[in-house]
Amino acid sequence: MKGQKSQTYGLIVVMAVFIMVCGIFIYNYPDGKVAPEFIRWRHPEAASGTIDTNEDLSQEELPEEEVLPNPTATILAVGDIMMHDGQIWAGYDEKTDTFDYSEFFHVVKDEITAADIAMADLETTLGGKEQKYTGYPMFNSPDELADALKNAGFDIIVTSNNHSLDRGAKGALRTIQVLKERGLASLGTYESEEEREQILIKEANGIKIAFLSYTYGTNGIPIPKDKQYIVNLIDEELILCDLKKAQSQADAVVVYLHFGEEYQRTPSKAQRKLAHLILKNGASFIAASHPHVIQPGEWMEVEEPNGEIIKKYTSYSMGNFISAQRFPYTEEGLMVKFTLEKDLKKNKVYLTDVREIDTWVDKFVRDGKMRYVVRYGKKP
Numbered sequence: 001m002k003g004q005k006s007q008t009y010g011l012i013v014v015m016a017v018f019i020m021v022c023g024i025f026i027y028n029y030p031d032g033k034v035a036p037e038f039i040r041w042r043h044p045e046a047a048s049g050t051i052d053t054n055e056d057l058s059q060e061e062l063p064e065e066e067v068l069p070n071p072t073a074t075i076l077a078v079g080d081i082m083m084h085d086g087q088i089w090a091g092y093d094e095k096t097d098t099f100d101y102s103e104f105f106h107v108v109k110d111e112i113t114a115a116d117i118a119m120a121d122l123e124t125t126l127g128g129k130e131q132k133y134t135g136y137p138m139f140n141s142p143d144e145l146a147d148a149l150k151n152a153g154f155d156i157i158v159t160s161n162n163h164s165l166d167r168g169a170k171g172a173l174r175t176i177q178v179l180k181e182r183g184l185a186s187l188g189t190y191e192s193e194e195e196r197e198q199i200l201i202k203e204a205n206g207i208k209i210a211f212l213s214y215t216y217g218t219n220g221i222p223i224p225k226d227k228q229y230i231v232n233l234i235d236e237e238l239i240l241c242d243l244k245k246a247q248s249q250a251d252a253v254v255v256y257l258h259f260g261e262e263y264q265r266t267p268s269k270a271q272r273k274l275a276h277l278i279l280k281n282g283a284s285f286i287a288a289s290h291p292h293v294i295q296p297g298e299w300m301e302v303e304e305p306n307g308e309i310i311k312k313y314t315s316y317s318m319g320n321f322i323s324a325q326r327f328p329y330t331e332e333g334l335m336v337k338f339t340l341e342k343d344l345k346k347n348k349v350y351l352t353d354v355r356e357i358d359t360w361v362d363k364f365v366r367d368g369k370m371r372y373v374v375r376y377g378k379k380p
């Protein structure tokens with residue numbers, strides 16, 4: 001008992017001394033600065049007086065500053081997803097009365113999925129079964145086409161083209177809904193004015209990218225007066241206004257256009273003029289389709305407001321990604337994969353790489369039915 005008591009007494013004395021020492025220390029250095037003696041204990045060389053005792057020593061113990069690599073985002077764009085009569089029935093199973101279009105993209109699926117963001121133009125509507133499924137000239141396709149696009153790895157589906165209103169405003173609105181239900185973002189057609197005003201922005205590896213899309217027209221089908229927002233038409237004033245807004249909300253802007261002359265293998269003056277205007281006003285990359293054949297792309301040097309010259313690109317026509325068209329060159333298309341890199345020092349995003357991957361639509365008969373598969377390369 002006695003031994004235990006003296007042990008407790010000893011402990012109290014030790015604690016009291018410790019508290020006193022701490023108290024003196026805090027009293028002398030209330031601002032948190034460490035006493036020089038303390039530093040000498042940690043850094044014996046300080047005793048010579050060569051070290052500034054006020055410098056932040058925590059910095060010294062860190063390894064050399066690491067230079068972080070610039071983040072990049074890869075975006076893949078393809079041309080028109082057309083849905084002619086032969087294609088509609090290629091995916092039909094009579095036994096189960098169901099549709100499945102996964103065979104269309106199964107060969108190129110990995111390339112699409114590998115991109116951070118993948119986009120395609122849907123040149124048909126998803127107006128529902130009651131509206132009857134038809135190919136050219138007024139397209140309406142089964143919803144299962146949207147499933148196939150989602151499964152292939154696409155993220156953004158451009159819906160502003162000359163076939164947007166093939167089943168009227170009702171069809172255009174239903175198309176947006178069907179895409180949304182599958183987690184796909186529709187671009188270029190909208191359910192309301194508020195939705196149109198909201199710029200589509202996707203983030204990849206810390207890079208914020210804004211997407212805009214416009215079409216030259218809707219095949220003469222008038223846009224309802226009370227639904228002017230439903231499809232984005234090419235209108236310079238509107239585009240410049242959207243570009244300004246998009247730049248204020250994102251690091252880079254990508255524009256998808258539906259324009260040009262059908263079956264022309266070189267871009268027209270009007271196409272180039274519009275593309276140059278868009279690139280000069282903030283977009284980094286323009287993807288485009290509608291001619292149903294490939295048109296060569298073009299790099300452009302643009303002078304920034306600070307005098308810096310930067311490179312931008314227009315892919316004037318990526319051709320058909322999938323279709324049943326058999327006119328010359330309409331069976332070929334491009335997957336255009338481009339890279340946006342964020343220069344961390346300048347806090348600015350640059351287009352650093354553009355790669356064009358050739359594709360073609362293989363058509364063959366199996367079980368008495370025509371089949372369609374997108375394959376790599378030029379048409380053999």
Ligand SMILES: [Zn+2]
Nearest residue numbers: 123161162290
């Ligand atoms: Zn078109």
